[in-house]
Amino acid sequence: MDLSSDFLCLSGGICGRSVYSSSMKVDDVKLVRKIGKEIRLRRKALKWSQEKLAELARLNPKYLSEVERGRSGPGAATLLRIALALKVTPNDLLDVGASAENTHDPRILSEKLFELLKGKPKLQLEFIRRLVDDAARHTK
Numbered sequence: 001m002d003l004s005s006d007f008l009c010l011s012g013g014i015c016g017r018s019v020y021s022s023s024m025k026v027d028d029v030k031l032v033r034k035i036g037k038e039i040r041l042r043r044k045a046l047k048w049s050q051e052k053l054a055e056l057a058r059l060n061p062k063y064l065s066e067v068e069r070g071r072s073g074p075g076a077a078t079l080l081r082i083a084l085a086l087k088v089t090p091n092d093l094l095d096v097g098a099s100a101e102n103t104h105d106p107r108i109l110s111e112k113l114f115e116l117l118k119g120k121p122k123l124q125l126e127f128i129r130r131l132v133d134d135a136a137r138h139t140k
Helices: 026-045 050-056 061-068 076-086 090-094 106-116 122-137
Strands: 007-010 014-018
Touching: 007 076, 026 050, 026 061, 026 076, 026 090, 050 061, 050 076, 061 076, 076 090, 106 122
Parallel strands: none
Antiparallel strands: 007 014
């Protein structure tokens, strides 16, 4: 079996299954991409760089980038380390069950809102950003 098509390995011996593996089902690929998107959203909500999250989760920054882009699926231990660094539960990153308290964190909701509004006119986005920032200040 040729592992080069199934696994992505980076320096430091960090490996993960690539979503481009011929053995992965379409639903698996979607889940890996969804997890990566959720990790990126939460990292950006905290205004952290990939390097900062990678350091806190004890990961190679290049590997974290692959995970966030949905090109590599994190194992259970890696997902747990990322979740702990982001101060959420792994379930929050999987986005499949009951959410933790911080799911209603205005920063996370703001990032999710702006992800949905991508491509809208800048003036509208700036207006919405101000509204969201004002609302976040009043909820603290």
